[in-house]
Amino acid sequence: MAIERMAIVGKGAVGLLYGSIAAAHLDAGAVTYVMDDARFERHRHDRTLINGVQCDIETLPVSDLASERPFDLVVLATKATGLDQALSTMEALVSPNTCIISLLNGIRSERIIAERFGWQHTVLSVAQGMDAVFLNGELTYTHPGEIRFGAAEETNPGVVDSIAAFFRRAGIPHTVEANVEHRLWTKFMLNVGINQTCMAYGGTYGTATAPGEQNRCFIAAMREAMAIARAEGIELTEQDLGDMVNLIASIDPAGMPSMAQDRVAHRRTEVEEFAGTVIRLAEQHGILVPQNRWLYDRIREIETSW
Structure with a gap:
């Protein structure tokens, strides 16, 4: 099937980044942001800048779509903490x-999405390599990164090809992964390290990759995630770990991942998705994860202080 219309649920750093790229390459009306009605009312007068340029992409409350035909592609780009509301939208x-x-x-x-909407048209995916920072209504970035995606076991034939064809027309950097499950866990390992370290220390990509305590935390947290992945049947390697460290070293050292931005903005973080998941799986497999336990406690302590 040909994809012509894309809805994006989530108007933060990732949603704005890829939505604005697509809107610059496609016809008017091909990209729409959709919010639940309460969120739309809170943000309807917000002014959003992307690298200094006003973002004028259509944003609609979900109640306005009752008579609209469904979209060909829905991109979910909220934080994990907003997943339940996003599914309703x-x-x-x-x-x-x-x-x-x-x-x-x-x-x-x-998996949570497929429980409600089925696997037939759902793919597995990650977004990586971007240095986007979204604070105070302004998105800035120099590296757009890319979306890496592939079919799950029950994804219908042709779905991945249709999304890839749309991304090519939309100018969205992407790679189709033959082993997307491995990519998903590699990105998870990276986030467990970089997101949580920068949040816990108030650091940046540069401080996490420079020699010192933050770098040791970054690497140790990833090694624990690697051990969990292997226990789950995903063979992450030292090469995978080294590739992720090099990826972070290649982007703006003054930039910061989403959880570090949450610290600045006093927003609820995704620590449950990272250290929380590592700890739960570690308990199932009998694996020691002291670095992630420390990160979990430290991040919760910082959140509580707000």
Whole structure:
């Protein structure tokens, strides 16, 4: 099927980044942001800048879509903490033929989505390599990164090809993964390290990759996630770990991942998706994860201080 219309649920750093790229390459009306009605009312007068340029992409409350035909592609780009509300919003956007791609952090969102909408048109995916920072209504970035995605076991034939064809037309950097499950866990390992370290220390990509305590935390947390992945049957390697460290070293050292931005803005973090998941799986497999236990406690302590 040809994808012509894309709805994005989530208007933060990732949603704005890829939505603005697509809108610059496609016809008017091809990209729409959709919010639940309460969120729309809170943000309807917000002014959003993307690298200094006003973002004028259409944003609609979900109640306005009752008479609209469903979208061909729904991109979920909220934080993991907003997943439940996003699923309710998606009810008005998804038909039996709508393709779904989730750019949420962690390793759980696609399964949760498929429980409600089915696996047939849902793919597995990650967004990585971007240095986007979204604070005070302004998104800045120099590296757009890319979306890496592939079929789950029950994804219908042709769905991945349809999304890839749309991304090519939309100018969205992407790679189709033959082993997307491995990619999903590699990104999870990276987030467990970089997101949580920068949040716990108030650091940046540069401080986490420079020699010192933050770097030791970054690497130790990833090694624990690697051990969990292997216990779950995913063979992450030292090469995978080294590739992720090099990826972070290649982007703006002054930039910061989403959880570090949450610390600045006093927003609830995704620690449950990272250290929380590592700890739960570690208990199932009898694996020691002291670095992630420390990160979990430290991040919760910081959140409580707000």
